[in-house]
Amino acid sequence: MKYGIVGCRGRMGVEVERAFGALGHSLVLTSDLEGVECRERPEVLVDFSSHAALAGTASLCREHRCGLVVGTTALKEEHFSLLRALGTEVPVVQSFNFATGVNVLAMILKDYAPLLSDWDLEISETHHNRKKDAPSGTAILLREAAGRDCPTHSLRLGGVPGDHTVCFGNDGEVLTLTHRALNRSVFALGALRAAEFARTARPGFYSFRDVLKKSVEES
Template sequence: MTIKIAIAGSSGRMGRMLIEAVQAADDVELSVALDRLGSDAIGQDACAHTGKNCGVLITDQLSALQNADILIDFTRPEGTLEHLIVCQQYGVKMIIGTTGFDEAGRAMLEAASQKIAIVSAYNMSIGVNLVFKLLEIAAGALSHGYDAEIVEMHHKHKVDAPSGTAIAMGQAIAKAWDQTLSEIAVWSREGITGPREDGKIGFATLRGGDVIGDHTVVFAGEGERIEITHKASNRTIYAQGSLRAARFLQHKETGHYDMQEVLGLK
C-alpha cells in the first residue's frame, strides 16, 4: 500500500530534498506540502524546483494534514510542536528530524506518542545511527584510561550548538559508562581550566561555510588515539533515512521510536 507523505518546510533545502526522495520512490507519494505562514512559496507546485510539476501545491493550512498518513518534519521546535497538535487531531504519524527541543517539548512528544506513532531522532542518517552503535561498543571497551572528546562542524546558518547528533553521541558514551550526559559533559572551555578531569566528555563546536555535518568522537589514551568519524556530503542521507522510518511506521499505531529501532540495532 502506498504511504501518503506530508512534508513540512517544503521550500527549504531539506524539504526539497525530501520531496525529491519521495518522488523517486515507488511505495510513497507526496500528498501534502507545508510551509510557514507568509512564505513566498505558498500556492506554488511543490515539485517546481525539480523542473516538473506534481500537482501538490504548497500550503500553510495545517488542516491539509488530514490527507496524509505520515508527516516528515525537519523544521524548528516551535513549528514541529504546532504540527504535533494537529497530527494528533487527524491521527497522522510523525517522523521528526527537528532538534533543539527543551524539556517541555520533549515531554509533549512523549505524551503524543500515546495517540500516534512517532519516530524522532537527532540524525536520520543510516550511517550516523550505525556510528551510535559503534560508540556504545567502543565506550564500553574504553571506559578506563581513555578521554572522550566530541568535535562537530556545521554550516554557518545552523542555530543550535552543539548539534543534536553530537549530543546523541555523548549520550551513547555516557550510557555505556553508566552515567548521564548532563553530569559529565563539558560543553565549552575557556581561560585557565586546569587539568582535564577523568570521566568527562568534552564538546567542541565549529561553524562555517556550507558544511552539512561532520562529527568526530576521539577516545584519547596513553600511547594511542581512536577516532570514529562520520561526514555528511549530501542531505539525501537524511531523506533516505526518513523514508526508511516511514516504512517502519506504516505498521505502527502508537509509540515513540528512534532510528536505532527502525534499523533493528536495538
Template sequence: MGRAVLETAAERDDTTVVFAANHTPTDERVAGHEVRSTDDLPDLLTDHAPDVVVDFTGPDSAVEYATACAGSGVGFVTGTTGFEADHRDALREAADRIPVLWAANFSRGIHALGDALAETVETLPGSDIELTETHHNRKRDAPSGTATTLLDRIDDASAADRDRTYGREGEQPRDGNEVGVHVRRAGNVRGEHEVLLAGNDEVLTLTHRAESRGVFAGGALDAAVWLAGRDAGWYGFEEVLA
C-alpha cells in the first residue's frame, strides 16, 4: 500500500510527497522517492513539516506514528486495521491534539456497498445473511476491517440482534438470527467482499471487488487533502464523501 500511495500521488496535482518511510528502509527509490526508516520519523516531521501523514502499517506502529504526529501538529490518515481497544483509545487521544481520519477501506465503491447493504437489510428483514471476504495470503487480520464494518452496518439495519458465526463445521443448523462470516486468504487478491441475502424463494447478492490497490491509495490521498488544515478531532471517510 505504501508503494501504491507514492505511485498514485505522483500522478496527482493536489498532493506533494515530502518524505516516505518504512520500518525496513530500502535503497530502491519508489516513485522517485528515497524510503527512509520510520525510526527517523520525529526528525522527518520536524524537517519537512508535512500537512498530513498517510499510514498503512500495523496497529502498534500506527499508534506510534499517530503519537509522533500529535507531538508535531501533523494530521494523520490511517487505513490500518486490526486495532484492539487500547489502540483505538490511543488514536482517540491523538485526535484530541490533531485531526485523525481512520477508515477500514478507502474505496468509494465499498462505501456505496455499505449504504446499499443497509437499505437492503431493512427491505428484506427476514433474510438469511452470509458474508464472504477474500484477500491476499499475507493479510493479517481476519475477518478484514472492511468485513467488520459491513457486519456493523448489518447490525445497525437489523430489527433484532444477529450473532456472528465464523465458518461452520459438523452439525450446525442455521440460526435465523445469525450472520455467517467466511474468510478466504489466497494469492494476491486485492480485496473482495460479497454479502448474500436469501429468503422467500429469492437470493440477492451484493459484491464489491477491488482490481487494484490504487483504488485505496487514491481514496487515502483524497482523505489527506480533505483533512489538511482541519481542527483536531476524529474523522471518517464518509465525511470526505459527503
C-alpha cells in the first residue's frame, strides 16, 4: 500500500510510519509545517496532526483521489462537516481513538447501557501532560455511546498514553469498565487497519467501529 502521513514528525506520525513500514507499506507523501513532499500518488492519507491542518488534508485527498484516516482530536462541528463533505468523494475513516479495545467498549455501551438507565454514570480519563483537549475525544465518544450526558473527569499525568474508565452505580452495585492503552503503537496498528479498509472502500464517512464490523463480516 502506498500511503502518506500528515504530521509526519509528530509522536503519532512516527508511530504510524513504524507500524506501516514494518509490514512493507511505502511512504510516498509526507506533510508537516515545512510543506508537502510527494514522490508518488498515495492510496490513503493518515492524519494525526491538528484540526487546523484538516482543510489542507482534505485538499490533498481531493488532489490525489485517495482515502483518508483521521485521528485528530478536538474536532468541532465545522470539521465534521468538512469530513462528511469529503466522504461524498473519497472514503474517510474518523475516530478519536483507533485502539480496538476502546471501540469494542463503545459498542458494549451502545448495546447495554440502556439497561442501566436508572444507575448513576460517570466517566474518567487520564492522558499525558502534553494533551491539550479535555475531556478527551475518546471520553466524548464513550459518553455518546452510553446515550446520555454524565460527569466526565480528566487527569493529565506524566506520559500516560490513555486510560478510560466508565463507572455505573446504584445503591447495591458498582460496574466499572476500563480500557488502558499501554503504548501508542496500538493506535498506529488501528490506523493501519483503517487504512487497509479505506484503500478499497466506497466513498463514505466511516467510524473505526464500521471497520471492525466489516472485518467480522469477512472473517
